[in-house]
Amino acid sequence: MSDNKNISLADNNDKLNSKTLIMGILNVTPDSFYDGGKYNTIKQALIHTEQMISEGADIIDVGGESTRPGSNSVSQKEELRRVIPIIDAINKNFEIPVSIDTTKSMVARQALDSGATIVNDISGLSFDPALADIVSKYEAQIILCHTSSRPVDMQKKTLYENIVEDIYTYLENSIKISEDCGILSDNISIDPGFGFGKTANHNLLLLKSLSKFKKLDKKVVIGTSMKSFIGKILQSDDIEQRILGTFATIVISILNGADIVRVHDVKKMKVAVQIADSVRNVN
Numbered sequence: 489m490s491d492n493k494n495i496s497l498a499d500n501n502d503k504l505n506s507k508t509l510i511m512g513i514l515n516v517t518p519d520s521f522y523d524g525g526k527y528n529t530i531k532q533a534l535i536h537t538e539q540m541i542s543e544g545a546d547i548i549d550v551g552g553e554s555t556r557p558g559s560n561s562v563s564q565k566e567e568l569r570r571v572i573p574i575i576d577a578i579n580k581n582f583e584i585p586v587s588i589d590t591t592k593s594m595v596a597r598q599a600l601d602s603g604a605t606i607v608n609d610i611s612g613l614s615f616d617p618a619l620a621d622i623v624s625k626y627e628a629q630i631i632l633c634h635t636s637s638r639p640v641d642m643q644k645k646t647l648y649e650n651i652v653e654d655i656y657t658y659l660e661n662s663i664k665i666s667e668d669c670g671i672l673s674d675n676i677s678i679d680p681g682f683g684f685g686k687t688a689n690h691n692l693l694l695l696k697s698l699s700k701f702k703k704l705d706k707k708v709v710i711g712t713s714m715k716s717f718i719g720k721i722l723q724s725d726d727i728e729q730r731i732l733g734t735f736a737t738i739v740i741s742i743l744n745g746a747d748i749v750r751v752h753d754v755k756k757m758k759v760a761v762q763i764a765d766s767v768r769n770v771n
Contacts, residue, residue, distance in 0.1 A: 495585045497677045497707050508742050508761045511750040512545035516570045517554045533574045543755040551589035555610050557643040567595050572602055579603030593618040600626045610635050612662035624670035631677045631709050632662040636685025651690045652697045655680050679709040688717040698744035711750040712737040739764045
């Protein structure tokens with residue numbers, strides 16, 4: 489496997505002129521909140537993957553189960569049916585790292601067998617602890633995300649003593665579980681979980697306080713793209729407004745320490761990344 493497919497999330501920003509990585513979202517689901525049903529066939533998925541690569545994506549994140557608030561989980565069999573043929577096809581056709589967005593250990597295992605090198609777990613190992621052993625066995629990379637609960641009821645569980653401290657502790661525990669299972673420290677990244685069991689105000693506080701998570705000594709991933717809290721802040725359901733709002737959250741996140749941004753619209757958000765990186769790296 490090429491070096492391009494084995495990109496490290498860990499050492500990306502150790503250089504003086506750091507570059508934020510762009511993770512392009514490829515949802516192969518019928519019900520994702522923004523692009524459900526658009527890329528469910530191999531042909532559609534490959535066309536969109538090629539487009540995202542041409543626009544500047546560094547990683548393709550494939551998801552076969554919607555994690556939008558209120559959504560129900562799908563069976564392991566169905567999730568595998570959706571994602572494995574597409575990961576196989578991407579791996580055969582492109583030189584780009586593939587991430588599997590899943591909370592299920594067996595889905596992660598088959599995705600890694602098919603060429604994925606990163607597991608993106610929105611539960612931070614709280615749904616399926618066996619996932620850590622799979623990642624360790626394959627010496628893969630993992631993104632540990634915070635959520636208050638499963639998507640079906642996460643927005644009913646938004647009470648925290650202190651949103652930043654509580655999520656920090658949660659991620660700290662997820663890191664410990666990962667390392668105790670043998671996952672290499674450098675293979676672990678963290679995500680505070682924007683929109684997963686948080687109010688609009690919580691998300692704003694996370695944006696403002698993102699730099700505090702750097703104390704965990706891991707690369708920080710953020711996923712604010714097109715989420716409902718942006719619409720609530722702007723008091724608008726207009727998609728174009730959410731795109732502009734996403735642009736703003738990405739710039740804020742990078743200036744506050746984000747290392748990887750997970751986005752739907754790679755072309756537009758590449759501009760946000762370039763501007764923010766230029767500010768961060770200026771001497």
